[in-house]
Amino acid sequence: MLAGCTESLSIVHPAGSAAEVIATLWWVMLIGATAIFLLVTVLLVLSFRRGEQPSGPEADARRERIWIQGFGLAFSLIVLAALTGYGLYVGERLLPRPGPDVVTVRAEGARWQWRFTYDDAPGRTTLGVLHIPARRQVDVQITTVDVIHSFWAPRLGGKLDAIPGHVNVLRIEADTPGDYAGVSAEFNGRGYTGHRFIVRAHDDAGWDAFLRGETP
C-alpha cells in the first residue's frame, strides 16, 4: 500500500489537496527562478563581450536608471510582490478553518514514538499509526511530552512543530485510502532518524470500522 517507496516522503508526489497546492507552488516558483537565473546569466555573459562604453556622469545616471531603478528596484519589487501575494493566498487555503465535516485527531510526540488519540473514538489510542478517513479534512492537534518534535506526512501536507505546553493544529487530507509515510522533522536526539509513523487513510467503511474499534 505504501506508494512507491522512493516517493513515500516526496513533496512533489502529493496525495492530498494540501500537499497538492504546495507542490504546484513549487513548480511555479521553479519556473520563475529558472527564468530569473537565466536572465542574470545572460546579462553577466554579455558584459564580457562588449567594446568601449560611454563614460561621464550622464552615462552613469542613465545606467543607474536602467540597472538599479529598473532591474534592481522595479523588477525585484514586482516579482516579489506577485510571489508574496500568491504565497499568502495558498497559505490561507491551507488554514484549519472549522467545517462540519472536519475530523479531529491528536498527535503526541515523545522520544521516539508518536501516540495518537481520536475525538470520534474517545479512549482509543494508537502508537505509530495515525488512522484517518480518506477524502475528509483532518485537523491534527500536535503536542509533545518531552522535547520539540515536528509532525510531517509530506504527501498529505506541510509540517508543524510539537512544542512543550502548546498545541498546534495542522490540516491534512488524503485523496485515496492507503498508507502514507510520516516522520518527525525536528532533530530530537539519538533516535531521530528512526522516529517515524504511518498515516493510514481508510475508506468510509474502514473508518467506521476503526471508530467501532474493529481494526487494531
Add this chain to the structure above:
Amino acid sequence: MNALRRHRELERIWSSRPGWRGKLTTVNNNDIGLMFMFVATAYFVIGGILAMLIRSQLASPHSAFMGPDVYNQVFTMHGTIMMFLFAIPLFEGLTMHVLPRMLGTRDMAFPRLSAFGLWCYVFGGSILIFALLAGVAPDSGWFMYPPLASTLGSPGVNADFWLIGITFVEISAISAAVEIVTTVLLYRAPGMSLEKLPIFAWYMLVVAVMILTAFPPLILGSILLELERAFGMPFFQVAQGGDSLLWQHLFWIFAHPEVYIIFLPGAAVISTVLPVMARTTLLGYRWIVVATVALGILSFGLWVHHMFTTGLPHMGLAFFSAASTLVAVPTGIQIFAWIGTLWKGRPEMHLPMLWIVAFFATFVLGGLTGVMVAIVPFNWQTHDTYFIVAHFHYVLVGGFVFPMLAGLYYWLPHFTGRKRYFKTGETAFWLVVLGFHGTFLLLHWAGLLGMRRRIDTVEAGSGWELINLLASIGGFAMAIGFALVLLDVAVNVAVSTRSRRNPWRAGTLEWAALSPSPSYNMASLPEIRSRYPLYDDPELPARIARGEGYLGEPRDGLRENLAVDISSGRPRCLVIFPTNSVLPIIMAAVTGGLFVGMLIKAYWLVPVSLVGMAVIATWWAWTLGSGEDQDPRPVGNGLVLPLASELKRPPGWWGSLFLLLADVVFMGSLLFGYAFLWTVAPNWPPPAYLKPGLLGPVLVLGGAALSFGGIRLAQRALRHDEKPWPGLLLNFAGLVSLGGAAGTVLARTVHDAHAFDATLWVIAGYVIFHVIVAVLMTMFLTLRAVAGYLSSRRIGEANIVGLWSDYAAVVALLGLGAAWLPGAFT
C-alpha cells in the same frame, strides 16, 4: 628625512617585538588581522574535516561509519565552527588588516582591544575544540533548541561547552564591532567625509552596528540557558512558567541578522574588487549604501521565517513572509549594480574575477531558493530538509566564501608582499566551484524527496542514495580544491617574487602602502578629495612616502595618529596610540577563568576572575591620559591640534557609547523575554507576583537622583577646576542605593521557583552588575583626581564615567520598575 629613513623610524615605533613573544604582545592591526585570519583558517580546516566525515557517513545507505552519538556531535560542531569560529573571525581579521589603510589611518581605534578580542577568540575556540577531541562536544544541533539542549535532552556537559565557549568567543565579535565602528567614524584620512568613504568601510560600518545589535540577544539566550542548566532557573521549562519558544525567538533574532552579517562582508569585497577587475568605478555608490543600510535594518524583521512551523498565527507569518521577500530588494539592487558596473567597464578575467563570477552563479541561486523558502506554505514542506541545507550552503559559500577567496587573491600582496606566480589557484578554483555545485545542487532534490537534515544514515530505497553518493564525491573534490588554495598561498608566500605597489591599478588608498603592508600603514596621512584618491593622483603613494601628508615626521617615539570629525572628516585631534602590551592576553586569560569556572562548576573561580579583570582593567586604563595639561601640537602642513585626552568626548567616550548600544539591546532583549513569557508562556501567572513594597522603590528613586546629580556635580566642579569630591561621593552613595534596591528583589524571590522569579533574578543581577561597573569607575575616577589626571581641560574620563553611571541608573529604574510592575497592580 628621506622616505627610507621615515619608513625605518616608523617601523621602529609601530612594529611588534621580534619572535613569538612579539605575537603575544602585539597590538598592531596587521599582526592581529593576520592572526585572526590564520586561526579562522585553522578552524575552517577542522570544520571542513567534519564536513568530510558527514559526507563519508552519508555516501552509502546504512553506513556504520559513525553511530548517532558521534554523528550528532560532528554535524553540530561543523555548523558551530563554520558560523562562529570561521566566518565571523575571518572577515574581522580581513577588516582589521585592510581597513586602516583604506581609510588612510595608522591603526584600528583601540589596538589593545583588538588583541584582547583575538585572544578571547583563540581561548574560547580552544574550549570547543577540546570538547570535540574529548568526545563531549555539543550534540543538539547548532541552534541548540531547548528542551533538547537543556538538562532534559542533554544532561551531560556537552551543551555547556557550546553555551560557554561561544559566549566567550562572542566577546571578540563585540569588541571587534566596537572597534570597527569607532575606526570608521573617527579615524580617517583628513578630508575623507562620509560621502567619500570607501564602499568597503560603509559595508563594515553597517556590519559592525549589526553585530552590536544582533549578538546581545544570543548572549542573553546563552546566559539564560546556562542558568537553567546550572541552577535550575526555568526560563525554557514549560511546567514552571518558562517556554522553549523564547529560546527560538532570542536565537533567531540573532541568527537571522547573522546571515547578513556574514553576507555583507562578502558584498563589501565584491563592491571593492569587481570595479577594479572591470577597470572602472562602482555604479550607484549611494544606492548601494542605502541598500546596505536597508538590508541591515530589514534583517532584524525576518527572524520568524525560521519559525514558520512553530504554529504562530498565519497573519503574523504573512508579515514576516512579506518582510523576508522584501529583503531580496536591496540584495537585488546590489546584484544589478554590480552587473551594471561590469557593463560600464571592460571586465578582465583575473583570478579574483573568476571567484566573483562563481559568486554570481552560486549566490543568485541561493537567493532565489531563499525567496522560495520565505513563502510560508513551501516552508512548511521544506523546513528542516536538505532543501534548506542546500539553500544555505549556496548562500553562505556563494555569498561569503567565494567573495573572501576573491578578496584573498586580491589583497594577497598586502598579506605576503608577493605577487602570485604559480597557477595552482586556477585548478583549485575549478575543483572548488564544480565540487560545490556537485555536492549541493542535487541535494535540493533530495530535500524535496523528503530527506530530513540531521539524519545519521541514508535509508536504502529512499530514492536519495545516488544523490548522496554524488554529493559525497563532489564534497571531496571541493575539499581537495580548498586544500590546493591553502597550498597555493603557502607556496607563493615561500617562493614567489616580490610584488610591486598597486599591482591591480586600483583607486583606493590601501594600495598606496608598501607590500607587504608596513606596521604603521601610512607613512603620512594624505588629504583626500574623492572616493578613489589614487585615480585622482597616481603620484599619491610617493607623496605619502615622502611625508608630504600629516604626521610625516615621527616624533618622540610615539605612535601618533589623527582623529577626524565624523561627517566632514576634518582633523579634530592628535591621538597617541598605546604600544605593544602583555595586558590583552593576560586579560583574556583571566576572562577565561570566568568561563572555565562556570564550565567545570568551580564557581569560586568566577568572583576571583571578576576581581582579576577589574584590577587589570584599572591598570589598562591607568596607562592612558596625562598628568598635566598639554599644549596643542603641530601635526604637519601648518595644522596645530589638541590631544585626544583633552577632548570632551575622546575616542574612549565613543567606544563606550557603541558598547552601550549593545548593552541597550541586551536590556531590550531581556525585557522582551520577560514580556514574552508573561503573555505567551502557558503556565502564567506565577503563584504570586513580587510586591514592590516601600524600601525598594525609595532606594531606586533616591539612588537614581543621587547618582544622576552627583556625577554632574563632579563634572561641573572639574570644569571649574574645583574639587570633585562632593559630587563623586553623592554618585557613589546613589549607586550603592541602586544596588540595594536590586538586592531587595533578590531577597524576596526564589531563583528557581518559577520563570517569573528567575527572570527577576536576571534583571536584578543585570542592574547589580552595572552598579558594580559604575562604582568601580567612580573609584577609578576618584583615584585619577587624586593623582592629578583630571582638570578643566582633561575632562574626557569624567564624561566616560558619566555615561556608565547614567546607564546604571537608567537600567535600575527601567528594570526594577518592570520587575515590580505586575505586583503593583495585583
